[in-house]
Amino acid sequence: MNVRKIITFTEDIHTEGGRPVDPPARTAVVLAVIENxxxxQGFVEDLLPGIDEVAPKLGGLLAPRVVAALGAPVEAYGKAAIVGLDGEIEHGSALIHTLKFGDHFRTAAKATTLLPAVEKRAAAGTVFDIPLKHITDATIRSHHQSIEARVPDGPRADEIVIGLAAAAQGRPQSRLAPLATEQ
Known part of the structure; x- marks a missing residue:
């Protein structure tokens, strides 16, 4: 696995809808820019050797970093793969849609639900949104949110940006009725 760089950022929302958010709503994102x-290699029929080589290392690298950056228990989480223009969307999917990658984050977050994801092929600097859902119950509406991410110089054509995102809470000032009220 060849990592060009890792970017970590946090966001703390102090005011939403003109009202204070106390404590501030915190999210964290860790992005790794890796060589695809x-x-x-042209069209690769069997992606498994690459998955076995890269996905576990990548999950082990990113999961503890995003949890540490959040600095609080994870309540919502998500993942992303943005593939450079010379790759296939399947290359990003192969790395993030495997337990060899995702179980690192599930374990670190003490989570039980599947990680929501975004994957696409895009040029360097493309803005993308990482979807987040609650770590144990994907129907909890307050935790349906997203966080915007961007790598100004990545992914290059032969790279993939792999990201994990975490939130310490649901959306600030959330007030939608529980899903059960509509069933």
């Missing part, structure tokens, strides 16, 4: 393990 299938770059320059």
């Amino acid at each position: 393990p299938w770059a320059g």
Whole structure:
């Protein structure tokens, strides 16, 4: 696994809808810009060797970083794969849609639900939104949110940006009725 760089950022929302948010609503994102393990090989029929080589290392690298950056228990989480223009969307999906990657974050977050995801092929600097859902119950509406991310110089054509995002709470000032009220 060839990592070019890792970007970590947090966001603390202190006011929403003109009202204070106390404590501030915190989210964290960690993005790794890596060399696409299938770059320059043409169409690769069997992605499993690359998955086995890269996904566990990547999950082990990113999961503890995003939890540490959040600095609080994780209540919502999500993942992303943005593939450079010379790759296939399947290359990003192969790395993030495997337990070899995701179980690192599930374990670190003490989570039980599937990680919501975004994956796409895009040029360097593309803005993307990482969806977040509650770590144990994906129907909890207050935790349906997203966080915007961007790597100004990535992914390059032969790279993939892999990201994990976490929130310490639901949306600030959330007030939608529980899903059960509509069933």
